[in-house]
Amino acid sequence: MSKELRIIGFLCNWCSYGGADTAGVGRFTQPTDLRIVRLPCSGRIDPLFVLKTLTGGADGVLVSGCHPRDCHYSEGNFYARRRLEMVKRFLPVIGIDPGRFEYTWVSASEGQRWQTVVRGFTEQVHALGPIQRFGKDAAAMAAQLAASHA
Amino acid sequence: MSAKYLAQGDLSAWLGALAQGRRVLVPVRENGAVVFRPYGPGTKPVLTRQADSPPKESVFPSTERLMEFSYSKDAENLGKVALDIKETVNAPATVVFGGRPCDARGFTVFDRVYDTKTIRDPYYAERRASTLFVTLACDTPETTCFCNSVGSSPVDADGSDVLLTPVDGGWLVEAVSERGKALLDAPALKDATAAAQDQAKAAKEAAEAAMPPAWDAAPAAAKLLEKFDDMGFWDDVSAKCISCGACTYLCPTCYCFTVTDERSGMKGERIRTWDTCMSFQFTLEASGHNPRPTKAHRLKNRVGHKFSYYPDIHKGPIACCGCGRCIKLCPVSVDIREIVRLAMELPTATAGKP
Amino acid sequence: MPILDELKAAIAKRLPELDVVIGWGKGFDALHHTPVFITSEADLDKLVLGPLSVQNLATYLTRYPKTKKIGVVVKGCDSRSVVQLLQEKLINRENVVVFGFPCEGVVDLEKVKRAFEDQGMEAARVSEASFQGDRCTLTSGGKAGSLPMADLWADKCNRCQYHDAVISDEFVGQRLERKAEDAYADVAAFEAKPLAERQAFWQEQMSRCIRCYACRNACPLCVCRDQCIAQTREPNWVSQRTGVEEKFMFQMIHASHLAGRCTECGECERACPVGIPILLLKRKNNKEILELFDYRAGIDPEAKPPLLAFKVEEEKINERGW
Numbered sequence: 150m151s152k153e154l155r156i157i158g159f160l161c162n163w164c165s166y167g168g169a170d171t172a173g174v175g176r177f178t179q180p181t182d183l184r185i186v187r188l189p190c191s192g193r194i195d196p197l198f199v200l201k202t203l204t205g206g207a208d209g210v211l212v213s214g215c216h217p218r219d220c221h222y223s224e225g226n227f228y229a230r231r232r233l234e235m236v237k238r239f240l241p242v243i244g245i246d247p248g249r250f251e252y253t254w255v256s257a258s259e260g261q262r263w264q265t266v267v268r269g270f271t272e273q274v275h276a277l278g279p280i281q282r283f284g285k286d287a288a289a290m291a292a293q294l295a296a297s298h299a
Numbered sequence: 300m301s302a303k304y305l306a307q308g309d310l311s312a313w314l315g316a317l318a319q320g321r322r323v324l325v326p327v328r329e330n331g332a333v334v335f336r337p338y339g340p341g342t343k344p345v346l347t348r349q350a351d352s353p354p355k356e357s358v359f360p361s362t363e364r365l366m367e368f369s370y371s372k373d374a375e376n377l378g379k380v381a382l383d384i385k386e387t388v389n390a391p392a393t394v395v396f397g398g399r400p401c402d403a404r405g406f407t408v409f410d411r412v413y414d415t416k417t418i419r420d421p422y423y424a425e426r427r428a429s430t431l432f433v434t435l436a437c438d439t440p441e442t443t444c445f446c447n448s449v450g451s452s453p454v455d456a457d458g459s460d461v462l463l464t465p466v467d468g469g470w471l472v473e474a475v476s477e478r479g480k481a482l483l484d485a486p487a488l489k490d491a492t493a494a495a496q497d498q499a500k501a502a503k504e505a506a507e508a509a510m511p512p513a514w515d516a517a518p519a520a521a522k523l524l525e526k527f528d529d530m531g532f533w534d535d536v537s538a539k540c541i542s543c544g545a546c547t548y549l550c551p552t553c554y555c556f557t558v559t560d561e562r563s564g565m566k567g568e569r570i571r572t573w574d575t576c577m578s579f580q581f582t583l584e585a586s587g588h589n590p591r592p593t594k595a596h597r598l599k600n601r602v603g604h605k606f607s608y609y610p611d612i613h614k615g616p617i618a619c620c621g622c623g624r625c626i627k628l629c630p631v632s633v634d635i636r637e638i639v640r641l642a643m644e645l646p647t648a649t650a651g652k653p
Numbered sequence: 654m655p656i657l658d659e660l661k662a663a664i665a666k667r668l669p670e671l672d673v674v675i676g677w678g679k680g681f682d683a684l685h686h687t688p689v690f691i692t693s694e695a696d697l698d699k700l701v702l703g704p705l706s707v708q709n710l711a712t713y714l715t716r717y718p719k720t721k722k723i724g725v726v727v728k729g730c731d732s733r734s735v736v737q738l739l740q741e742k743l744i745n746r747e748n749v750v751v752f753g754f755p756c757e758g759v760v761d762l763e764k765v766k767r768a769f770e771d772q773g774m775e776a777a778r779v780s781e782a783s784f785q786g787d788r789c790t791l792t793s794g795g796k797a798g799s800l801p802m803a804d805l806w807a808d809k810c811n812r813c814q815y816h817d818a819v820i821s822d823e824f825v826g827q828r829l830e831r832k833a834e835d836a837y838a839d840v841a842a843f844e845a846k847p848l849a850e851r852q853a854f855w856q857e858q859m860s861r862c863i864r865c866y867a868c869r870n871a872c873p874l875c876v877c878r879d880q881c882i883a884q885t886r887e888p889n890w891v892s893q894r895t896g897v898e899e900k901f902m903f904q905m906i907h908a909s910h911l912a913g914r915c916t917e918c919g920e921c922e923r924a925c926p927v928g929i930p931i932l933l934l935k936r937k938n939n940k941e942i943l944e945l946f947d948y949r950a951g952i953d954p955e956a957k958p959p960l961l962a963f964k965v966e967e968e969k970i971n972e973r974g975w
Contacts, residue, residue, distance in 0.1 A: 196909050196912075197890065197905065197906060197909055200902070200905045200909065201890065201902060201905075204898060204901065204902060204905070205898075217965070217972070218965065224963065227963035227964075227965065228960075228961075228963055230963065230967065230970060231945075231946075231959065231960055231962075231963055231967070231970070232960060234945065234970045235912055235938065235941060235942070235945075235960070236909075238941040238945075239908070239909075239912075239937060239938060239941070241844050241848070241851070242840070242843065242844060242851065242933065242934060242937040243851070243852070243855060243901075243905065243934070244848050244849065244850075244851035244852025244853070244854070244855060245848070245852070246848055251973060252973060253973050253975055254972075262975070265975050266975045269975050270975075281849065281852060282898070283852070283855070283856060283859075283897055283898045283901050284856075284896045284897040284898035284899075329857075329861055329927075329928075330858065330861075330928045330929070330930070331763045331766070331767065331928040332861060332926070332927040332928040334861055334927065347775070348775060348777060349777070351926060351927055351928075352861070352863065352926075352927060361863065361864070361895040362893075362894050362895040362896070439775075439778055439794055440778070441775070441777040441778055442681060442682035442683075442777060442778065442779060443681060443682070443777070535690075538688075538690045539687060539688040539689075539690070539713075541712065541867070541870040541871055541924075542870055542878070542879075543865050543866050543867035543869070543870040543871070543924070544863075544864075544865040544866060544867075545863070545865040545867045545924075545926045547865075548863040548864070548865045549863065549865075549926060557893065559892075559893040561892050561893065561894060570893060570894060572893045572894065572895060573863075573864075573895070575865070578866075578884070579878075579879035580879075580884050624926075626681055627777065628926035630708070630867050630870075630871045630920070630923065630924035630926075631687060631688055631708055631871075632680045632681055632685050632686075632687035633687075634681050634687075636681075637681075
C-alpha cells in the first residue's frame with residue numbers, strides 16, 4: 150500500500166474500543182494509518198468532530214460504536230445513527246468525497262470484524278488518496294508536514 | 300508636475316505597468332459583491348460604483364502574523380526549554396487602485412492612532428509606507444453617501460497619492476502626494492490638455508454639488524457624551540441591531556484588533572486579527588463581567604467612538620469617512636446618520652456624567 | 654380595504670395588550686425597508702408592507718425576555734421560524750401575537766441591483782422605486798427603467814410553499830393558497846459538479862467572507878448568540894485566524910446546528926454583505942432530512958424534530974456493513 154495516510158477513528162468505549170483491543174490481543178494485523186480517539190459512546194460524537202477532522206487535514210474518519218440495540222447507554226447509538234448518516238450525506242456539498250467517512254458497529258468480541266473494517270476503510274481512503282485541504286495555506290502546510298515526516 | 304490624462308483604452312496598460320514588481324489591488328466583481336483583489340492580466344476592474352469591502356486589508360490585514368515562536372527542549376535537561384521568537388513584518392509594495400476618496404481617507408484615521416510621535420506600530424507603519432492609493436473621484440453619490448458631513452468631499456484627495464477624475468474618454472490623473480508623482484511616469488499617461496483640466500475642475504464641482512446637503516456632525520461630540528447614561532435612547536436606536544460585525548469590518552476607519560497566540564504543539568504564532576466592538580466578546584473580561592453587556596451599550600460605543608471620543612482625543616477629526624457602507628450593507632439598515640442626528644435633536648432623559 | 658390598512662387595524666386592536674409590535678418601516682432609500690418597533694398607535698404610521706419587507710422579524714423574538722408580550726408581523730417563511738421557536742420552547746405561545754398576511758413574495762435586492770445595472774442604472778443611486786402589479790419601476794440618476802417582477806423575486810419566493818403564514822393570531826387579507834414545487838434542483842445541480850470544483854467553489858466564495866457573523870445573527874434560529882461556540886476559546890472550534898478553513902468551519906457549524914431546524918427563510922444569505930450563497934449548505938441538509946425522515950421544520954409546533962428522535966429500525970437508513 151502507498152504511503153501512510155491520516156485516518157482518525159472515533160470509537161465508543163464499551164464495544165468498538167474493546168473490539169479493537171480484541172483484534173490486538175488476537176494479533177489480527179491491520180494497517181497502521183488509523184489513530185483512535187476513545188469516547189464514552191457513539192452518541193457523544195458531535196458531527197462537527199467529523200467535519201473539523203476532515204477539514205483539519207485528516208484523510209479519513211471512521212466512527213464505530215456498539216451495534217444498534219447493544220448500546221451501553223441503551224439509545225446513544227440510535228441518535229448517533231441519524232446524525233452520522235446526516236453528516237455522511239452532507240459531505241458531497243462541501244466537496245469532500247463521502248467515502249472518506251464511514252460509521253459502523255463493532256462489538257467488543259468482534260476482533261476479526263474490526264480487522265475487516267480497518268482494512269476495508271483504509272483501502273477505501275487510500276483509493277481516494279490524500280485529502281485536498283481547505284484554505285490557501287493548504288499547500289504550504291502539506292509540504293511542512295511531509296518535511297516533518299521525512 | 301502637471302496633470303496627466305489616461306484614456307479609457309489605456310487603463311490596462313497603466314495597470315499592467317503599475318503591477319510591475321508591485322501588488323496592485325483593484326475592485327472586481329465576485330458573485331455580486333465588489334471586492335479588492337490583486338490585478339492580473341484579464342482582470343476587469345469595476346469603477347462604476349463603490350466597492351462593498353473597502354481596501355482596508357491592504358494596510359490592515361484581517362489576520363496578521365506579528366511573530367512566530369517555537370519551543371525546543373534540551374535533550375540533556377528536559378526541564379530546560381528554549382524559546383525562539385521570530386518577528387515577521389510583511390509589507391509588500393502595493394498600489395490600491397480605484398478606491399474612492401473615502402476609502403483612502405479612512406487610513407488618515409488610522410494614522411493618528413498607529414503612527415504618532417509617541418507610538419509607532421511598525422507593522423502598520425511599514426505597510427502604510429509601502430502602499431499607495433490611486434483614488435477615483437466620485438461623480439454621483441449613492442443614497443448612503445455622507446462624506447460631506449464628516450469633513451470630506453467626493454473629490455477629497457486627503458490620504459490619496461494619485462487622484463483620477465472622470466473626463467471625456469478617460470480620466471484626468473493628478474499626483475496629490477510626493478509619493479504619487481513617481482506613479483505618473485508611465486507611457487500610458489499623456490499630458491493633459493487644458494480642456495481636460497477644465498473639464499475635471501467642472502466635474503469636481505459638479506460632484507460636490509450633487510451631494511445631499513451637508514449637516515454639521517461636530518456638535519454630536521458633546522451631545523453623545525451627554526447621552527452616555529441615557530440608556531433609553533440607546534435601547535431605542537439599537538432595537539433593530541442584530542449585533543453582527545458587518546458595519547465595523549466594512550468600515551474604512553474601524554481599526555480595532557485583538558491579539559491571540561495560536562499554538563500547536565511546540566510552535567505557534569502570535570496573530571493580530573480584526574475585532575469588532577459590536578461583539579459581546581469585545582469587552583468580556585476574564586472574570587465573566589462585561590461592561591458592555593447589551594447591543595445598546597455596544598452600539599453606543601461604535602457611534603460614540605466615531606463621533607465623540609475620537610474627535611475629543613485627536614482634537615477635531617471625526618472617525619468616520621462617510622462612505623455609508625455600514626448603512627448600505629447592514630442586514631437591517633441601521634443608519635448611523637439617523638442615530639447621530641437623533642442624538643443631537645432629542646432631549647437627554649438622564650444627564651450624562653461630566 | 655388595502656392589506657396595510659387592515660394590518661394597522663389589527664395591530665391597533667391588539668396593541669394595548671402588547672409591549673411592542675415588530676413590523677417593517679421605510680428604510681434609508683426607496684429600495685429599503687427596515688424593522689420598526691411599534692409601541693403606540695402613533696407609530697402605526699411608520700408601518701409599510703411590500704416586496705421590500707425582506708427581513709425576517711422573528712429573529713427579534715428571542716432577543717427579548719420570554720415574559721415580554723410581543724407582536725410580530727410575519728411573511729409565510731417567517732412564520733415557520735415562529736413555529737420552530739415554539740417547538741423548541743424558545744418563546745412562550747401566550748406572550749407572542751403573530752400577525753400574518755398573504756405574502757406575494759419579496760425581491761432579492763441583489764437581483765434588482767444587477768438587472769438595473771444591465772440597463773445602465775445604479776440601484777445604489779435610486780431616487781424612486783415602485784412595485785405595481787408585475788412590474789418594478791426605478792428612477793436613478795435621472796433615468797427611469799422598468800423590469801418584470803418575475804426577474805426580481807427572491808429564489809425562496811419562486812419556490813415558496815407557504816405564502817400564507819402557517820401560524821397566526823391575526824390574519825389580514827385573502828389567503829393566496831398557492832404552492833410552488835421545490836425539488837431541491839439547485840442542490841442537485843451543484844452536486845452534479847465534480848468534487849474538486851465544489852470545493853474550489855467554497856474556497857473562492859469563503860475567501861470573501863469578513864467573518865462579521867451577519868449570517869448567524871440574522872438567523873432566527875441561531876439563538877446561542879453571544880455564547881456561540883464559534884467565538885469561545887474553550888472549546889476552541891474556530892481559531893482567531895481568518896483563513897478560509899476557519900471561515901468555512903463556521904459555515905459547517907451553522908449548517909450542522911440548523912439540521913432539522915432550518916426553515917429556509919434565507920436570512921443568512923441575504924444578510925451576507927459580500928454575497929456568499931450559504932443557504933445552499935442548509936438546503937442540502939434539509940433535502941436529506943426530507944428524504945430520510947419526511948420532515949420539514951417549522952410546520953408543526955408539536956412535531957418531534959428528527960435529530961432529537963430515533964427509530965429502532967430506521968426505514969431509510971441502511972445499516973452500513975463491512
